[in-house]
Amino acid sequence: MARYVLRRVLLALPALFGLVLLTFVLTRVIPGDPAAALAGDSATPAQIAEIRVKYGLDRPILEQALVHIRQVLTGDFGRSIFSGRPVTEEIAQRLPATLELTFAALFLATVIGIPLGLVAALNHNGPVDQLVRLLSVGGLAIASFWLALMLQLVFAMDLDILPLRGRVDVDLGLPPTVTGLATIDSLLAGRFDQFRDAIWHLVLPAVTLCLPGLASIARFTRSGMLEALQKDFVLYARAAGYGSFRLYTIYVLRNAVTATVTQIGLLFGALISGAVAVEAIYDWPGLGTYAVQAIVTADYKALLAVTLVVGVVYAVVNVLVDLAQALIDPRVAEDVR
């Protein structure tokens, strides 16, 4: 098992290194001169040239790449071209908000999606199954920006039971930072008013973000269950006298969720990129809004850092997924020697 985990981690490293190189190359081949963008519209060619020298943009591309790699490895992404503040600092501020939103969405998608898929499979082709199918097709088809606006209209404007936007109530503020996740930090600080506030602000964005994930988790669980239910061991377990609730919720489901777990890992990437639109609409101070701002201002340093951080998070999540697979199915760790 330890060997398997080590192997998974080592396999993730070259992928991350590739990502570092790729992001660097990408920012250099896309049109737009960062020096010109930095200097502003009214800059003279001399000013642009000065900035180019100042930021090392005049150096040979290979040297720039090496400098870039060294900086990335030390966690130094330089200063934002737009704000002038260290990018690492800005990202450290934004990342927890996005992670909190993404985890909340993933949590909702999982705890709702898996039971839905389970119930649908047990009602194969029955009315519940049809309903779940409708829901999952809808979940995948509905555009998140539209859903976000509708939810805002109904729950924030008409019913006025949930906040329209933002992450915290201005009067209450954020709890002292420990993990950076407002929900957990407020609990750690014993501030239940802040906790409630954090949850309240999370609901709409998390619901919006979770829907496509929920849909695909439900579908994967359903098909995994349908496949697992055909297995001989289910029949044997029934003959041997397993209770049916335990049989389906634990015994068969554990076989069925391996595909779902893989899907959850893949979903994580989709959730983070999906967060861009959702964050923008709900004015969520996360990585998504930061990325949008970086794109608009051609802040390639910030963009590069965002891409890398998302890549690292994605890689970590997928190592965790591999680990979960091995915990669910003991054969996984043994087969991959």
Place this chain on the structure above:
Amino acid sequence: MMGATLARPLLSVENLAVHIRTDAGPARILDDVTLAVPKGGSLGVVGESGCGKSTLLRAILGILPGGATVPKGAVLFEGRDILADRGASARGRIGFIPQDPYLSLNPVFRAGDQILEVMRRHAPGSRRDHKEKLVELFRAVQLPDPGGALAKYPHQFSGGQRQRLLIAAALSCEPSLVVADEPTTALDVTTQREILAVLRQLIAERGLSLLFVTHDFGVLATVCDQVAVLYSGRVAETGPTRAVLDAPLHPYARMLLACHPDRATDLLGIPGTVPAATAQPPGCRFHPRCPQIHSGCPIEVPPMLPVGEARAVACPWHGEAARG
């Protein structure tokens, strides 16, 4: 019939019919099947694929597939009709040994835990008692390293070992009846022998009854004292194993026995196939394949006719057939 009239049989299947809804109309998988397993006795049910063996087992175990109906008949176990409650009242009292040891255990749970779960529900005692008892059973079925086996996953055992596990599982709740579905067909011949020996010994030691389903007369002869030959959802012949094997009465039984490589002078097989369950011929279901067909055969369903003390056959022409 079958010398079990004195004592009430442990398990009796009475006039059981099982139909399954299909797109082509109801499939009459079982039609008026009557069988009995006496206390301490062993009955082998033998027949080709498609004769209804599996459905019979599933009816007894209370796991008939969806779409199955039971238009008539009963399955009595220890005097109670267990069809009505889908075998619930007999859980733990009937131990089941499945056909395929590779596919019958859930790969993602420890084999021991899977058996312990069944014991938790159907055997008295604490988890510790159950574990102790299971290790003892593992020893009894001659599983190597009985103590360590509890912590292992199914894929860490060989096929023969898994079948030993499943025998232990079948005995774990101290059943009075063991039902085995061709438990050795998935194994190689030498392993088959060992497994059958273990099974026979445990059944005898514990005074259990056995219902053994197989298509292999050779295996049957080593485990069962009574036999019932099933053809296309009906019982063709019943009697003591020795007598039936030595001198089968029903034409189908004779031909089936003649197919067995140990006995066959030349391997002929039986012309034709078991009829589809949706399109069974009228009268005697074997008549299209029968070499001794008479004019009444396609019309009248032959009743079970007693022959001597312990045998019965569903063929009015069996005397002629036996001579012929």
